[in-house]
Amino acid sequence: MTADWIGFSLLMLAILLYAGKWMRMHWRPAQQLFLPASILAGAIGLLLGPGVLGAIMRTVGGEEAPLAQGAIPESMLDVWSDLPGLLINVVFATLLLGVPLPKWKRVWGLAGPQLAFGVTLGAGQYVIGILIAAFILAPFFGLPLMAGALIEIGFEGGHGTAAGLQETFAELGFADGADLAVGMATVGVISGIVFGIILINWGVRTGKSAVLDKAVDSIPHHQRRGLVSEDERPLSAGGMTVRSESIEPLTLHFAFIAMAILIGLGFLEAMAWVESVTWGAGENGVELLGAVPLFPLAMIGGLVVQQLLSRFDRHNLLDRDLMVRIQGFALDLLIAAAIASLSLKVIADNLVPFVLLGLAGIAWNVGMFLWLAPRIIPKYWFERGIGDIGQSMGVTATGLILMKIADPDNKTPAYEAFGYKQMVFEPFFGGGLVTGLALPVIYNFGAWPLFGVMLALVAIGIGSGLFYFAKLEQEP
Incomplete structure (x- = not known):
């Protein structure tokens, strides 16, 4: 594969992203669901590939028919399928760059209830998934117990995490798991937005919302199209911290x-070395860290860089807004490439397990939002909880979209609490260390040790929320 072909593949991916944006601006269902252009772009690529268009043409005209392999060649899909594993490191490295660490007392008091809620959602996805895998998927469908991690990887982690774990799935003998995880992430994003909007409308009608008095239909048309009106456009999307003639x-x-x-790579290599001379040594050694992906440690690397800059950089060279733009660019390419290169055959071959896991994940998240959130987040529970359910079913952007709809003028502490909670939560769940270790732990020790730990975390999340954080929030 030549550099020219890789470059051409990237150019075609960019064209798909523009097509996705055009669909968002002109296709009403995409506007109603607030679907990101990257998901629409990936869907277009998937439809034009060998799994859909190619399959139709082969059915109609045989293997020699025009476009029998689709309008997108397999070699281009090979390039796209490798992109997520690289770009996810960029996405996670930028998560904490430019984010100053606040005082712990404020984080604890404001984000504590949401952290308890988020841990309950994330750990519960493992609990539900492992139970389904152990009692249904493994005995009746022959899937490995690692399938029990698919809900958290796809829902809590999103497309980036799912695609970034592709090599890990392959190394552990469950290569189909990567496609199932990406498909699960797509289900999570769409269901997160759909159920989120349904819940927001329900909250308005029942008075649960402390801010909105009108349904979601009142959202301006330009916002539905994903546009910023000219009078609201910021002067810049990022700060010029240095003069361009220097760099x-x-x-x-x-x-x-x-x-x-x-x-992060240095941390990973050091951890692998420690493992090789301790519990991983010899023929009977257990390999855990060798299957851990790089991206959770890239996030830790970002934290180290941020702390060094905070301590030694007197010129404030790092601009958070510009870092967010780079993160968004990498994430758009990642999502579009992951969906476009998705294997529909893998999902079709495992359709019943896929549907079971998806429905279970949706039921868990929605059920916890309706039952647990109002009990542990008494102040503005609806506006604050809706962001967590969006993030736990899709990605952080989904949570932000739902919070923007539920609290358009930022009248509640939802955004601040959500941001603080993510700082503590993301190093572990949704692509963090827990997500990275889950697959090798299940592979080496079976599902029940992880199940026990996650069940304990669910109990801690619910217990601390009901008996500590709820009372803490109610204090004057």
Whole structure:
């Protein structure tokens, strides 16, 4: 595969992203569901590939028919399928870059209830998934017990995490798990938005919302199309912290990201070495860290870089807004590439397990929002909880979209509490260390040790929320 072909594949992926944005602006269902252009772009690529268009043409005209392999060649899909595993490191390296750590007391008091809620949602997805895998998927469908981790990987982790674990799935003998996880992430994003909007409308009608008095239909048309009106457009999407004749600000920020990823790689190599001379040594050694992906440690590397800059950089060279733009760019490419290169055959071959896991994940998240959130987040529970359910079923952006709809003028502490909660939550769930270790732990020790730990975390999340954080929030 030549550099020219890789470059051409990236250009075609960019064209798909523009097509996805065009659909968002002109196709009403996409506007009603607030579907990101990256998901629409990936869907277009999937439809034009060998799994859909190619299958139709082969059915009609045989293997030699025009477009029998689709309009997108397999070699281009090979390039796209490798992109997520690289880009996810960029996404996670930028999560904490430019984010100053607040005082712990404020984080604990404001985000504590949501952290309890988030841990309950994330750990519960493992509990539900492992039970389904152990008692239904493994005995009746022959799937490995690692299928029990698919709900958390797809729902809590999203497309980036699902695609980033592709090599881990393959190394552990469950290569189909990567496609199932990406498919699960797609179900999570769409269901998160759909059920989120349904819940927001329900909250308005029943008075649960402390802010809205009108249904979601009142959202401006330009917002539904994903546009920013001209009078609301910011002057800049990022700050110029250095003069471009010395170095472009974008180039400098790319260097910060590279530092974070390399530090994470150093951590991963050090952990692998420790394992090789301790519990992983010899023929009967247990390999856990060798299957851990790089991206959770790239996030830790970003935290290290941020702390070094906070301590030694007197010129404030790092601009958070510009870092967010780089993160968004990488995530758009990642999602579009992951969906476009998805194997529909794998999902079709495992349709019943896929549907069971998806429905169980949706039921768990919605059920916990309706029952647990109002009991542990008494102040503005609806606006604050809706962000968590969006994030736990899709990605952080889904949670932010739902919070923007539920609290358009930022009248509640939802955004601040959500941001603090993510700082503590993301290093572990949704692509963090727990997500990275879950598959090798199940592979080496079976599902029940992980099940026990996650069940304990669910109990801690519910218990601390009901008996500590709820009372803490009610204090004057």
